[in-house]
Amino acid sequence: MRFEASPDEIVATAGDVLVLPVHPAEPLSPLPPVTAEIGAATGVDLRALVARRGLRRAGDHCWVPSAGGIACPDLLLVCVGGPDATDVTDVADLREAAMRCARLLDQPVVVCALDRVVTPGWDPTRVVVEAMAIGLYRFDRYRSADTGPGVERVVLPGSDPDVVHTAAVIGAATNFARDLTNTPAADLTPAAFAGICAEKASELGLGYRELGVAELEEGGFGGILGVGAGSANPPVLVCLESGDPAAPATALVGKGITFDSGGLTLKGSLDAIVTMKDDMGGAAAVLAALTAVRALGVDTHLRVYLPCAENALGPRSQRPGDVLRHRGGRTCEVVNPDAEGRLVLADALAYAREATPARIVDVATLTGSTGLGPDIWGIMGSSQSLVDALLRAGTATGDPGWQLPLWEGYRKNLRSEVADLRNHQADMSKFWNHKAIWAGLYLSEFVADTPWAHLDIAATVFRNRADDVWAAGATGTATRALIEFLRTERV
Numbered sequence: 346m347r348f349e350a351s352p353d354e355i356v357a358t359a360g361d362v363l364v365l366p367v368h369p370a371e372p373l374s375p376l377p378p379v380t381a382e383i384g385a386a387t388g389v390d391l392r393a394l395v396a397r398r399g400l401r402r403a404g405d406h407c408w409v410p411s412a413g414g415i416a417c418p419d420l421l422l423v424c425v426g427g428p429d430a431t432d433v434t435d436v437a438d439l440r441e442a443a444m445r446c447a448r449l450l451d452q453p454v455v456v457c458a459l460d461r462v463v464t465p466g467w468d469p470t471r472v473v474v475e476a477m478a479i480g481l482y483r484f485d486r487y488r489s490a491d492t493g494p495g496v497e498r499v500v501l502p503g504s505d506p507d508v509v510h511t512a513a514v515i516g517a518a519t520n521f522a523r524d525l526t527n528t529p530a531a532d533l534t535p536a537a538f539a540g541i542c543a544e545k546a547s548e549l550g551l552g553y554r555e556l557g558v559a560e561l562e563e564g565g566f567g568g569i570l571g572v573g574a575g576s577a578n579p580p581v582l583v584c585l586e587s588g589d590p591a592a593p594a595t596a597l598v599g600k601g602i603t604f605d606s607g608g609l610t611l612k613g614s615l616d617a618i619v620t621m622k623d624d625m626g627g628a629a630a631v632l633a634a635l636t637a638v639r640a641l642g643v644d645t646h647l648r649v650y651l652p653c654a655e656n657a658l659g660p661r662s663q664r665p666g667d668v669l670r671h672r673g674g675r676t677c678e679v680v681n682p683d684a685e686g687r688l689v690l691a692d693a694l695a696y697a698r699e700a701t702p703a704r705i706v707d708v709a710t711l712t713g714s715t716g717l718g719p720d721i722w723g724i725m726g727s728s729q730s731l732v733d734a735l736l737r738a739g740t741a742t743g744d745p746g747w748q749l750p751l752w753e754g755y756r757k758n759l760r761s762e763v764a765d766l767r768n769h770q771a772d773m774s775k776f777w778n779h780k781a782i783w784a785g786l787y788l789s790e791f792v793a794d795t796p797w798a799h800l801d802i803a804a805t806v807f808r809n810r811a812d813d814v815w816a817a818g819a820t821g822t823a824t825r826a827l828i829e830f831l832r833t834e835r836v
């Protein structure tokens with residue numbers, strides 16, 4: 346799928362369908378020139394049509410044959426404003442309209458008219474291209490029947506080619522993270538994931554290193570080894586580097602549990618286990634953001650750490666009560682083998698810190714108990730300015746988060762009777778709703794005084810059902826926020 350700016354006039358741009366944004370206020374106000382021009386060319390009274398079809402909310406739409414007056418045979422009118430909209434479009438409405446519109450399209454060539462959309466402070470081209478790229482996503486590689494090519498090109502007359510390119514790269518990166526996350530765990534083992542990372546590294550000229558079982562044993566990575574012990578697919582820690590090694594670095598850490606069965610504390614229901622191929626969504630977002638930043642030529646020094654393991658049920662699975670030793674020497678009583686994300690992340694964070702980065706951001710499908718629902722990831726951290734920067738970036742790109750406190754009073758829950766820390770407690774009945782904070786506190790034990798932020802994306806990473814905005818499956822959550830953060834919030 347390609348997005349192209351075009352110098353041609355909208356009415357003269359050839360395609361299969363012309364998408365025309367309209368406002369609900371249009372019946373009452375003068376028609377903008379483009380709408381008037383298209384109305385005149387097609388002989389359709391667009392003002393009356395918008396009123397008659399009741400296009401009022403963002404994404405409301407109707408199809409109209411163009412009767413040959415323009416270079417596309419069909420028009421798709423898409424409302425971009427809420428009921429009170431005037432000629433100014435709210436950016437959230439525009440984004441939703443573009444995503445809903447994309448879900449309606451499967452014609453090979455789509456022409457999109459944007460030169461009359463006004464979103465003060467925002468570039469409508471950027472918003473629409475990102476949203477359409479995400480809305481047009483399909484995951485068809487496991488279907489035996491040909492599902493057709495879908496949309497091959499989206500042409501944007503009058504748009505800035507640089508803006509179109511940047512937004513298309515960001516959209517494609519988000520979809521790359523979705524592809525990785527949607528891939529079944531049988532095909533995306535830790536070794537397979539590392540292989541994809543190695544391919545990207547050679548394609549983009551990135552530094553690449555992987556620590557297999559022998560190196561992990563030698564380096565004392567007891568968390569990654571303990572979690573991976575029960576699987577026939579051995580764990581691996583992937584390290585990537587981009588940019589000037591002498592410059593201050595941002596360290597990015599992504600949880601890469603390629604499947605989470607829960608281990609010996611096996612997940613108790615089909616609902617809880619069926620989507621667990623998504624437990625590497627953090628690593629996918631980090632890898633995708635790295636590739637986008639590199640492709641866009643952002644001059645920043647990144648060190649990336651992706652601890653990859655399969656949390657399986659097997660003869661060597663770690664047992665409740667086992668004690669493991671993290672990178673750096675601290676010990677952990679594994680009360681709950683299903684609280685495995687913090688075990689692999691603790692090793693990776695400790696390792697990341699050894700290289701003295703200026704800041705560390707980790708992204709993880711850690712708990713799903715942020716209480717924020719499927720649209721908003723949770724964030725905690727030791728540096729308020731870093732948390733604020735990530736929140737700003739997420740908001741700017743339609744991939745928002747909300748801050749939770751690292752409540753010190755809960756840190757006592759980490760105390761173990763036998764080890765330095767414990768990863769969980771046996772009785773969670775009274776404590777279920779602060780698991781996200783507790784997990785964040787566990788991670789905070791391994792970053793010392795390095796400015797650090799942690800994104801919990803377990804609730805936003807996957808959608809079980811399709812709706813008129815999202816396809817079913819992985820969402821690529823946090824990818825856009827990370828890219829925007831790295832582009833705009835320098836070390």
Ligand SMILES: [Zn+2]
Nearest residue numbers: 605683684685
């Ligand atoms: Zn788990």
